[in-house]
Amino acid sequence: MRAPIIVWFRQDLRLSDNPALAAAAASGDPILPLYILDDGGRAMGGASRWWLHGSLTALDASLKAYGGALVLRRGDTANILSQVIAETGARSVYWNRCYEPHAIARDAAIKSGLTRRGIAFQSFNASLLFEPWTIQNKAGGPYKVFTQFWKSCLSAAAPEPPQRAPDVRLFAKATGDTLAAWRLLPEKPDWAGGLRENWTPGERGARALLDHFLDEKLKAYREARDMPALEGTSRLSPHLHFGDIGPRQIWQAARTHAEPSANLDRFLAEIGWREFSYHLLFHFAHITQRNLRAEFDRFPWEKNDSALAAWQRGRTGYPIVDAGMRELWHTGWMHNRVRMIVASFLVKDLLIDWRAGEAWFWDTLADADLANNAASWQWVAGSGADAAPYFRIFNPVLQGEKFDPQGDYVRRYVPELAGLPAAYVHKPWTAPAQILRDAGVTLGKTYPLPIVDHAKARDRALAAFATIRKAG
């Protein structure tokens, strides 16, 4: 028996468009598919763990169809790899690249360890259309402005077409954990009902969602993408995070499915924002912790635990904000337009540090992704690259009325307001007493009064912004 190749799965939990797996399969050597759960890094949130369970289940099932099985190990990544190499006599390890700072450092250490022991390794790109070091501005540096970045990407060499799932014929075996033993699913209480109703983790679920989006949604994408009551977006973000699907597959499917159009360009540009986040994180690794724009280090954030808690639980008294936060809590996901609204509210109306919002999203989003999360929060806060200027402050009432005109989104996630007519559903405190009574709403009791006055909060935010602008 020939020595096996370990295919180390990470954020590429799929068989198609998986260059590491394809290369291993092409070698003709037996393949040992391995996934390592390493609790050493930033702890995964509950919704992410739920999703990971589903993706690993699906990947294992796909491998079993070929007569293989996914080997699960838990512990320090480098130690696990050493053990598996020793146990199986593997002579090489293939994987697809990750781009988070800790992953880069970890993988560098692993590579030197493998080199020392004479174990071959190869890494591939499965997760990005344009790897961060391949795109640079005229000065040879990283981009800090999205439109320029994306223009540069679009004029660069086109992404490789995705590869089909290889016909894997030969597997190596090794012992491993059962997935159940990892206890990734919530037990007492089982809060994952909303996730199960909304999502099908894994490669097939991702492909079905993509096809549905291209068939039904793309033609109206530009308008519908901002309406949270509609399913106008692809909802692929958690699948992309775990690698149930890769951006090359989305890119190719979208471009072969649809004629060139503003809708298509806009959709691909959203994939571009993901690329931009990875570009930023790679070149400015500190953005997960620190402001990209240093003048924000002086920003007078306020510590306000009760306001933070009200925001987290969807009890701010602003219906569109509360609907978004409850959608997140219930489904592990939030519509993009609403993410911007709730983030603006936290940072600008409550003056709470974006890092508190980033941490909450990290804990609760199924698509929690270091690059996207940090870059997007800094974008909203104004401290990031190509950021919204700080004075661009969303009015939660106007945003609600503009993007959820009938109030359907609010009614879905804030059922205690469901009886209010559209004219008041985004500002219940302005409703006449009789209308509130008819709707069964008692403000301050069945639904909170606004925890801040937006007009005052806006003035306060502008004043806070002025303090860092003058000084710097």
Next chain:
DNA sequence: TGAAATGTTGGGGCG
């Protein structure tokens, strides 16, 4: 990938 404040314009009411 805003909103509010301020400025401008033009139609209609009215003396």
Next chain:
DNA sequence: ACGCCCCAACATTTC
């Protein structure tokens, strides 16, 4: 008929 005022409606500027 004319000038004046009011104020939507729209545009521009500012935060």
